[in-house]
Amino acid sequence: MKDGESFDSDGESFDSLLKRFRKKVSRARILSEVRKRRFYVSKSEQRHRALRKAINRERRRQRKVRRRLRRM
Template sequence: MRVELRPGESQEMLLKRWRQSVMKEKILSEVRKRRWYMSKGEKERIAKAKAIRRARRKARQQERRQAAQR
């Protein structure tokens, strides 16, 4: 990633632009993701567990809403 200093630009602004470009291109998240190797099966298990947690959370929220309406 290369960001050049513009005329009259402070180093803080240059650094801010660099950070924004890194975040926009999702470079850091990709680096963190590739830090350790994860097999396809392991990724699937993690995705399945996340889906189960989401479903449970959603069911709990719906129960609370129904109880509040009564």
């Protein structure tokens, strides 16, 4: 999505225009970026969050493996 891009097409209803706009915004991931940058997060906090996320991801993976082994 470019700055100043015109969204309106001839004869297009407001609802379809709004729907198209929302799709473009979500595809460009603008809102998620805004939410992510809403508050300042220090580098150490970013590393800490990334580490916690990795730990949780590994725990989920291990749970999945254990469930598969129980079925056998």
